[in-house]
Amino acid sequence: MIVVACIKQVPDTTQVQIDPVTNTLVRDGIPFIINPYDGHALEESLRLKDSHGFKAVALSMGPPNAEATLRKALALGADRSILLSDRVFGGADTLSTSNVLSAAIDKLREDEEVGIVFCGKQTIDGDTAQVGPGIAVRLGFSQLTLVDRIEKIDLVERTITVRRKLEGRYEIVEARLPAMITVVRELNRPRYPTVPMRLASAKAEVEVWSNEQLQLDVNSVGLKGSPTWVSRIFSPERKEGEIVGDGMNDPAGAARLLLERLIEGDMLAV
């Protein structure tokens, strides 16, 4: 049985700039990382590989440079890494992204049963949290969102029991397999790749599937298959006032400066 982890390559957000003329993200020269929630999705797929003998497959749709993200998944222990990359997939909204990822999972099912698909709760760039549910609906899988613990998997009864982390409470839910699960950070602590695994993964193959493999109608993918589009992207205007120090890189220094300003302004009650 296969467990799939959907992992998206995202810009390291602390370094993202917005082009003031085109209102698009400036992606040139910025480092990319695995979307943090997807790191937890990948980790859980690897734990199920270890505990239940699942075959772990990492899946991503993105440009050719997303190969690095998938190679890292191999270094961590994934059995296969598949990059869905084709010019016709470009400019995708969440609907067409879900179409492509579901088609790839369907293709995997031709050879072996897919028991679980893990996704992150959301991405840190798109932030929609729509893709996981989009996959579940397209594949007819049970849909379990915001999961922070896998309680039990019963491969005989073909059920899974999970804990969902909600606002101020938890919910224990049992569902039929196959299931699509979106995960939150509390689920696990991702492992680091060992040096031997990293070296081995440098030679391992990241499979690249284009639309030739998936045979999707080009009108259902990429820009053509996207019924929504971003009309404007912008940072909120900064309110007037002084920025005190650099809290991101030097929080202690910023706190010191802030205290000085409060003392200067006689704003501290004694």
Ligand SMILES: Cc1cc2nc3c(=O)[nH]c(=O)nc-3n(C[C@H](O)[C@H](O)[C@H](O)COP(=O)(O)OP(=O)(O)OC[C@H]3O[C@@H](n4cnc5c(N)ncnc54)[C@H](O)[C@@H]3O)c2cc1C
């Ligand atoms: C209208 C619109 C137009 C867009 N145009 C572009 C564009 O031109 N270029 C561009 O780079 N992006 C574009 N995007 C962003 C891109 O389509 C989205 O990032 C993508 O559809 C996923 O949505 P999200 O980031 O909100 O993911 P969410 O729904 O928040 O992601 C949830 C989870 O789904 C999985 N997932 C999501 N996306 C992927 C993926 N690609 N591969 C593997 N797993 C994934 C991950 O596990 C993730 O944690 C556009 C988005 C919209 C809404």
